[in-house]
Amino acid sequence: MDTAEIIVTAAGLALATFIVWYFFLAARETAVAVSTSGGVQQVDIHVKGGYSPDVIEVERGRPVQLHFFRDEENSCSEELLMPDFNIRRELPAFQTTLIELLPEQAGRFEFTCGMHMLRGSLVVK
Amino acid sequence: MLSTDKNTETATLDIEGMSCASCASSVEKSLSRAPGVQSAHVNFATEKATVRYAAGQASPATLKAAVIEAGYGVTEQAPDTSAVERQAEIDQQKAAAYAQLRRRFGVAVGLAVVIMPLSMLMMWEPFARVVPMTTLNYLLLALTVPVLLYSGREFYTSAWNGFTHRAANMDTLIAVGTGAAFLYSVAATVVPGFFVRHGVMPEVYYDTTATIIALILLGKVLELRAKTQTSAAIRTLIGLQAKTARVVRPDGQEVDVPIEQVQLGDVVVVRPGEKVATDGVLTEGQSAVDEAMLTGESLPVEKKAGDAVFGATLNKTGSFRFRVTKVGADTMLAQIVKLVEDAQGSRAPIQRLADKVSAIFVPTVVVIAILTFVLWFDLAPVQSRVPLALVNFVAVLIIACPCALGLATPTAIMVSTGKGAEHGVLIRNAEALEKAYQVNTVLLDKTGTITRGEPAVTDFVATAGQDAARLLPLVAAVERLSEHPLAAAVVRYADAQKSATGTATPLTGPLAATGFRAVEGKGAAAVVAGQPVLVGNRRLLADENVPLPPDLTTQAEQLLSQAKTVLYVAVAGQAVALLGVADTVRDTSKAAIERLQRLGIEVVMMTGDNPQTAAQVAAQVGITRYFAEVLPSGKAGKVKELQAEGRIVAMVGDGINDAPALAQADIGLAMGGGTDVAMEAAGITLMRSDLQGVVTAIDLSRQTIRTIKQNLFFAFIYNVLGIPVAAGLLYPVFGWLLSPMLAAGAMALSSVSVLTNSLRLRGFQPVKS
Numbered sequence: 082m083d084t085a086e087i088i089v090t091a092a093g094l095a096l097a098t099f100i101v102w103y104f105f106l107a108a109r110e111t112a113v114a115v116s117t118s119g120g121v122q123q124v125d126i127h128v129k130g131g132y133s134p135d136v137i138e139v140e141r142g143r144p145v146q147l148h149f150f151r152d153e154e155n156s157c158s159e160e161l162l163m164p165d166f167n168i169r170r171e172l173p174a175f176q177t178t179l180i181e182l183l184p185e186q187a188g189r190f191e192f193t194c195g196m197h198m199l200r201g202s203l204v205v206k
Numbered sequence: 207m208l209s210t211d212k213n214t215e216t217a218t219l220d221i222e223g224m225s226c227a228s229c230a231s232s233v234e235k236s237l238s239r240a241p242g243v244q245s246a247h248v249n250f251a252t253e254k255a256t257v258r259y260a261a262g263q264a265s266p267a268t269l270k271a272a273v274i275e276a277g278y279g280v281t282e283q284a285p286d287t288s289a290v291e292r293q294a295e296i297d298q299q300k301a302a303a304y305a306q307l308r309r310r311f312g313v314a315v316g317l318a319v320v321i322m323p324l325s326m327l328m329m330w331e332p333f334a335r336v337v338p339m340t341t342l343n344y345l346l347l348a349l350t351v352p353v354l355l356y357s358g359r360e361f362y363t364s365a366w367n368g369f370t371h372r373a374a375n376m377d378t379l380i381a382v383g384t385g386a387a388f389l390y391s392v393a394a395t396v397v398p399g400f401f402v403r404h405g406v407m408p409e410v411y412y413d414t415t416a417t418i419i420a421l422i423l424l425g426k427v428l429e430l431r432a433k434t435q436t437s438a439a440i441r442t443l444i445g446l447q448a449k450t451a452r453v454v455r456p457d458g459q460e461v462d463v464p465i466e467q468v469q470l471g472d473v474v475v476v477r478p479g480e481k482v483a484t485d486g487v488l489t490e491g492q493s494a495v496d497e498a499m500l501t502g503e504s505l506p507v508e509k510k511a512g513d514a515v516f517g518a519t520l521n522k523t524g525s526f527r528f529r530v531t532k533v534g535a536d537t538m539l540a541q542i543v544k545l546v547e548d549a550q551g552s553r554a555p556i557q558r559l560a561d562k563v564s565a566i567f568v569p570t571v572v573v574i575a576i577l578t579f580v581l582w583f584d585l586a587p588v589q590s591r592v593p594l595a596l597v598n599f600v601a602v603l604i605i606a607c608p609c610a611l612g613l614a615t616p617t618a619i620m621v622s623t624g625k626g627a628e629h630g631v632l633i634r635n636a637e638a639l640e641k642a643y644q645v646n647t648v649l650l651d652k653t654g655t656i657t658r659g660e661p662a663v664t665d666f667v668a669t670a671g672q673d674a675a676r677l678l679p680l681v682a683a684v685e686r687l688s689e690h691p692l693a694a695a696v697v698r699y700a701d702a703q704k705s706a707t708g709t710a711t712p713l714t715g716p717l718a719a720t721g722f723r724a725v726e727g728k729g730a731a732a733v734v735a736g737q738p739v740l741v742g743n744r745r746l747l748a749d750e751n752v753p754l755p756p757d758l759t760t761q762a763e764q765l766l767s768q769a770k771t772v773l774y775v776a777v778a779g780q781a782v783a784l785l786g787v788a789d790t791v792r793d794t795s796k797a798a799i800e801r802l803q804r805l806g807i808e809v810v811m812m813t814g815d816n817p818q819t820a821a822q823v824a825a826q827v828g829i830t831r832y833f834a835e836v837l838p839s840g841k842a843g844k845v846k847e848l849q850a851e852g853r854i855v856a857m858v859g860d861g862i863n864d865a866p867a868l869a870q871a872d873i874g875l876a877m878g879g880g881t882d883v884a885m886e887a888a889g890i891t892l893m894r895s896d897l898q899g900v901v902t903a904i905d906l907s908r909q910t911i912r913t914i915k916q917n918l919f920f921a922f923i924y925n926v927l928g929i930p931v932a933a934g935l936l937y938p939v940f941g942w943l944l945s946p947m948l949a950a951g952a953m954a955l956s957s958v959s960v961l962t963n964s965l966r967l968r969g970f971q972p973v974k975s
Contacts, residue, residue: 089583090583093577130366135373169551195612
């Protein structure tokens with residue numbers, strides 16, 4: 082093994098490790114829903130190459146309003162799927178789309194883009 | 207929101223900006239002080255103010271001013287943007303995005319067809335002698351930059367945006383792949399000396415970069431076109447809605463108003479050839495209405511006063527008026543749209559594995575690509591290790607296609623739920639579709655599914671010497687005054703006979719009956735055309751001391767043996783005729799059941815009737831297994847019984863007492879005209895009242911799941927084979943390497959193939975028996 086091979090191997094393995102850690106293991110940005118005076122739990126979600134925040138905590142049994150603002154034209158994020166709530170919605174670009182739901186069971190419910198590439202989850206407590 | 211009570215009006219306002227209970231009281235105070243206001247109540251929790259005020263002295267506008275004066279705002283109750291408008295806006299955005307995508311694709315192709323031959327010229331010696339390689343490389347660089355920055359920019363921004371969210375998508379793969387090839391080429395162009403010093407040929411990959419981008423964009427163009435078609439059904443459904451309605455004003459004037467302004471209770475006029483504007487009850491006139499768009503029933507349905515009419519259906523022959531009972535989101539059409547939309551957003555259990563795979567797909571592929579690079583770099587001969595490592599690294603990234611996996615199930619579900627709606631089969635969710643696919647036993651609740659669920663006269667027999675055609679109007683005259691369901695069946699029969707034979711009666715209009723008297727549990731009596739007429743069961747005749755001639759007794763026994771109810775007719779103290787009444791089998795039942803059996807499904811019937819009747823109906827429609835004398839409460843138990851035999855049971859029913867059985871079954875199918883409760887409990891709702899819908903639902907589910915399986919198989923196998931080949935796994939054995947450009951072509955076609963396969967479901971035709 083020459084020097085170049087050692088460098089390439091070491092760098093490659095380091096990069097692979099970083100990718101695994103960065104995409105799978107690192108902690109995610111979590112947001113807790115804000116309750117309005119009417120008892121509705123509201124969260125603003127920014128959609129641009131992903132969802133931020135991408136982990137949303139809400140309470141069980143109270144209505145939830147998710148305001149998705151799609152800040153891009155990229156077609157990846159044009160659809161929003163929340164299969165546990167039977168929701169498939171198109172998010173128009175540069176607009177806020179309101180998604181209303183009532184979480185009745187505790188658990189972790191995933192939401193994704195139309196092709197399951199962008200992901201977030203709704204954690205119901 | 208306004209409601210009027212003589213001179214006092216009440217308005218509800220949505221108040222905004224209240225942060226505490228004291229805000230509410232100051233809004234309340236300000237409203238109470240406003241001129242004309244009699245009372246004002248502000249609810250802090252609901253953020254609403256309810257104000258009663260004298261009409262004329264105050265108005266919603268003055269109330270709003272009072273709220274603003276107190277330092278708060280009033281949210282205008284903007285009319286909900288209709289589904290049509292929302293869809294129109296999304297369509298417009300999509301059309302713009304498509305046009306832009308095509309432009310970007312055009313530029314990429316235009317430049318790629320120049321870059322490709324130029325790159326090849328490099329290998330042609332006479333040309334290489336005339337034009338120095340460095341010059342050519344700079345020229346190629348100049349041509350490639352617009353491909354990257356204009357055509358491919360979205361890939362890089364999307365990959366970056368995703369990266370900052372710890373998300374990786376298909377664009378990440380393309381961006382990293384083309385980015386690596388491009389940056390390497392730029393380095394080889396700018397500092398070729400560095401490469402030469404290290405014993406590496408300064409090769410450039412501009413053609414690879416440009417071609418990949420052009421091909422991926424081609425894939426995207428095709429994909430977008432196909433995707434628009436997957437949701438075509440919803441668009442068609444929404445498009446069915448009428449835009450205007452011809453409303454009759456209190457002064458009798460007819461005015462065309464936009465559909466959004468139609469109110470409950472309005473009377474709407476529909477002329478021949480027009481669309482019914484919204485749901486309502488027909489009040490005046492009669493017509494035949496084509497309801498195919500909602501129910502899939504191809505024959506027009508006769509409508510008369512009192513019948514329900516539905517928005518978006520097409521009036522054929524007559525003109526009529528109806529009173530509006532439902533508007534907006536409550537209409538049948540809106541509910542169908544909602545149900546289909548919900549179904550399209552649901553997840554099929556079959557998709558679970560694909561979902562799990564796509565969640566980790568992209569980062570995993572990037573790791574595989576890095577390892578490919580490292581292995582090629584370490585194992586290939588020194589002089590060719592860099593290009594080999596790079597080419598294979600790029601090929602792995604480009605060939606991997608998470609899209610095909612992501613599209614495999616949802617696109618098929620979208621096409622098929624839409625197709626179902628078109629044929630009057632409403633599928634609640636993807637799981638229902640999957641369950642329907644597994645069904646091997648269909649349990650039918652006899653009444654209302656196999657049969658019409660309402661009694662009808664099947665036999666009318668007059669005793670010797672009597673003219674049946676002359677007797678019928680007499681019977682009908684008595685029964686017209688009765689409220690008994692059997693009487694209604696007799697009247698229907700008489701009317702049908704009359705219209706079938708023209709004027710069979712000597713008199714033109716129906717005869718009038720006088721002195722009508724209903725005999726509880728036995729029948730009815732009246733005087734018609736001067737003769738006393740009795741219509742009822744045997745006990746009625748016995749009570750009235752009317753003897754039964756032997757020929758009628760024989761006939762009656764025969765009818766009873768066929769499990770029919772027998773009505774006896776006596777005129778002037780003499781028994782003269784018999785009516786056989788039974789719940790009749792729908793014309794389509796036998797054929798539909800046969801079709802189900804041919805699909806390999808066992809059809810079982812269940813009924814509350816006695817075994818005799820049950821056996822009779824079962825034989826008539828070709829069913830061999832049935833449960834008789836099942837109490838309503840025992841229906842769910844029968845479903846369990848079948849399930850205990852290891853069967854996957856579909857239950858078909860229509861009534862409230864079917865709901866537990868529908869819920870217990872692996873899949874419940876509620877029949878049209880069924881109750882809301884039944885529909886709630888059912889996975890599939892059949893808009894049309896006949897069993898053909900069951901065949902359609904099962905057939906559609908089978909074709910859909912088959913399509914999904916093909917898609918998933920293709921998507922998995924494509925990636926499972928494609929990635930190792932691109933990594934160069936076959937090189938040691940066959941010396942095969944995959945060019946990144948070929949990889950791009952394969953990738954572009956893979957998701958389009960999946961989509962195209964799903965779109966084949968659009969050609970679904972329910973099998974007619």
